[in-house]
Amino acid sequence: MSSLITRVRMKQIEQLIEKAKRLDGRGLEEHREIKVEQGVIEKAEGSARVLLGKTEVLVGVKIETGTPFPDTPNDGVLTVNAELVPLASPTFEPGPPDENSIELARIVDRGIRESKAIDTEKLCVEPGKKVFVVFVDVYVLNHDGNLIDASALAAVAALMNTKMPNYEVKDGEVVIKQGYTQLPLKSHPITVTLGKINNKLIVDPWLEEEQVMDSRLTMAFNDEGNICATQKGGSGYFTQQQILEGMKLAQEKAAELRKKMKW
Amino acid sequence: MNEKPEKLIDKKGLRLDGRKPDELRPVKIEVGILSNADGSAYIEHGKNKILAAAFGPREMHPKHLAQADRMVLRCRYHMAPFSVGERKSPAPSRREIELSKVIRESLEPSVFVEYYPRTGVDVFIEVLQADGGTRCASITAASLALADAGIPMRDLVVACAAGKIDDTVVLDLFDTEDKVGSADVPVAFMPNLNAVTLLQMDGILAPEEFEKAVNMAIEGCRKIYDLQKEALKTKYMLIKEEEEVEEE
Numbered sequence: 001m002s003s004l005i006t007r008v009r010m011k012q013i014e015q016l017i018e019k020a021k022r023l024d025g026r027g028l029e030e031h032r033e034i035k036v037e038q039g040v041i042e043k044a045e046g047s048a049r050v051l052l053g054k055t056e057v058l059v060g061v062k063i064e065t066g067t068p069f070p071d072t073p074n075d076g077v078l079t080v081n082a083e084l085v086p087l088a089s090p091t092f093e094p095g096p097p098d099e100n101s102i103e104l105a106r107i108v109d110r111g112i113r114e115s116k117a118i119d120t121e122k123l124c125v126e127p128g129k130k131v132f133v134v135f136v137d138v139y140v141l142n143h144d145g146n147l148i149d150a151s152a153l154a155a156v157a158a159l160m161n162t163k164m165p166n167y168e169v170k171d172g173e174v175v176i177k178q179g180y181t182q183l184p185l186k187s188h189p190i191t192v193t194l195g196k197i198n199n200k201l202i203v204d205p206w207l208e209e210e211q212v213m214d215s216r217l218t219m220a221f222n223d224e225g226n227i228c229a230t231q232k233g234g235s236g237y238f239t240q241q242q243i244l245e246g247m248k249l250a251q252e253k254a255a256e257l258r259k260k261m262k263w
Numbered sequence: 264m265n266e267k268p269e270k271l272i273d274k275k276g277l278r279l280d281g282r283k284p285d286e287l288r289p290v291k292i293e294v295g296i297l298s299n300a301d302g303s304a305y306i307e308h309g310k311n312k313i314l315a316a317a318f319g320p321r322e323m324h325p326k327h328l329a330q331a332d333r334m335v336l337r338c339r340y341h342m343a344p345f346s347v348g349e350r351k352s353p354a355p356s357r358r359e360i361e362l363s364k365v366i367r368e369s370l371e372p373s374v375f376v377e378y379y380p381r382t383g384v385d386v387f388i389e390v391l392q393a394d395g396g397t398r399c400a401s402i403t404a405a406s407l408a409l410a411d412a413g414i415p416m417r418d419l420v421v422a423c424a425a426g427k428i429d430d431t432v433v434l435d436l437f438d439t440e441d442k443v444g445s446a447d448v449p450v451a452f453m454p455n456l457n458a459v460t461l462l463q464m465d466g467i468l469a470p471e472e473f474e475k476a477v478n479m480a481i482e483g484c485r486k487i488y489d490l491q492k493e494a495l496k497t498k499y500m501l502i503k504e505e506e507e508v509e510e511e
Contacts, residue, residue, distance in 0.1 A: 099364045102357050114465045227473050230464030235371035237458035
């Protein structure tokens with residue numbers, strides 16, 4: 001997921017971080033500007049476009065009928081997929097999803113699934129036989145770092161914008177009727193990613209910082225402020241102390257974002 | 264389908280398999296058991312049975328993946344079709360691809376990758392039987408396989424999970440606890456460097472519970488670390504004894 005960055009630039013980023021500064025003028029614990037636009041794709045049941053600085057992610061939600069998993073016969077199904085579209089970065093290549101896009105999709109999935117954001121019981125048509133399947137497709141349109149937070153934000157924004165088709169069951173078949181109802185949501189998880197550069201934690205790393213940092217820590221928080229997903233990434237490590245510091249910082253930033261989003 | 268148990272901890276405070284909240288499952292480790300691999304290890308962690316093998320440093324295939332300034336570590340975590348209740352398709356699932364990535368990233372900080380530029384090391388992990396906590400047991404075994412292959416390392420990486428069942432934070436969840444319980448926090452750790460190299464979480468935990476779970480998992484790691492070192496020494500003790508017999 002990396003492109004070329006000069007050594008001079010890497011040094012510069014590191015030296016600035018030592019002085020608690022960043023190349024784009026942000027403080028260490030500051031997000032880039034966030035813009036959320038909902039309902040941008042009319043043909044999708046729900047959609048949202050998120051700009052996190054120059055990082056741009058589009059999420060579309062489609063709803064279809066399918067069969068439930070045998071161990072959860074009364075629950076609708078959530079499927080998250082992520083595409084690192086080749087037009088988003090010179091390092092993205094066409095082809096089947098690689099480990100980066102799979103990891104991205106699974107982190108977004110975990111935040112939504114574990115916070116029980118979707119009231120899946122209300123998506124049951126016929127227990128054990130027919131339920132609604134919610135497809136969340138993450139489309140990365142421009143890669144300028146921290147795809148995880150942008151994707152997670154866009155996914156939840158798209159779900160909040162999702163309309164379920166009204167239906168009735170006739171002879172075991174689902175017949176779509178006129179009109180829509182809101183997709184039932186119980187929680188609105190917020191995901192915050194931290195990077196570690198020179199043993200300092202920074203919020204919302206952008207592309208060049210991602211190439212300098214040795215590891216990242218992602219945490220998702222539900223409406224009550226409890227943690228619902230965590231993922232460490234990158235080839236470095238965190239000390240026990242840094243993990244706890246990171247948790248507190250992420251918690252603070254998530255609460256701040258939640259206020260801003262009014263979720 | 265087994266019925267879901269209602270209670271995971273009984274009145275005496277014991278878990279379904281009779282363990283106390285902070286008790287590990289029995290762990291058995293053997294090093295150097297595959298003759299064709301440069302390094303290998305086998306771990307039994309509760310009912311988990313896992314083989315890990317390391318090959319290299321060797322020439323990279325395909326060649327264009329080689330790095331001029333460092334060795335490339337590759338990792339494949341794979342589950343045997345018969346390792347779980349319902350047959351698992353042998354094709355790599357999305358879960359296995361993600362785990363391969365996080366396991367690689369948990370091992371990378373321990374290896375002096377700059378010592379062997381232009382080469383590659385492959386780590387293959389086969390889960391023969393799974394019973395919850397396979398990624399952790401896999402890391403413990405894979406790190407030993409790397410050490411057994413003679414690859415210079417900063418420390419062994421050891422992993423263990425903690426989680427939450429019935430409102431209690433407990434160590435080392437097995438399959439049922441993982442599925443029915445409310446959270447799982449796998450942690451990989453290098454004890455000598457106080458470095459956490461893998462951290463994941465799913466479920467719901469209050470921040471205080473999360474802190475407690477991470478600390479508990481790290482304590483578990485320290486216990487397994489002793490067994491890990493013991494297993495590595497045992498292999499070389501055996502070699503020494505064999506040599507002595509030959510000399511006589």
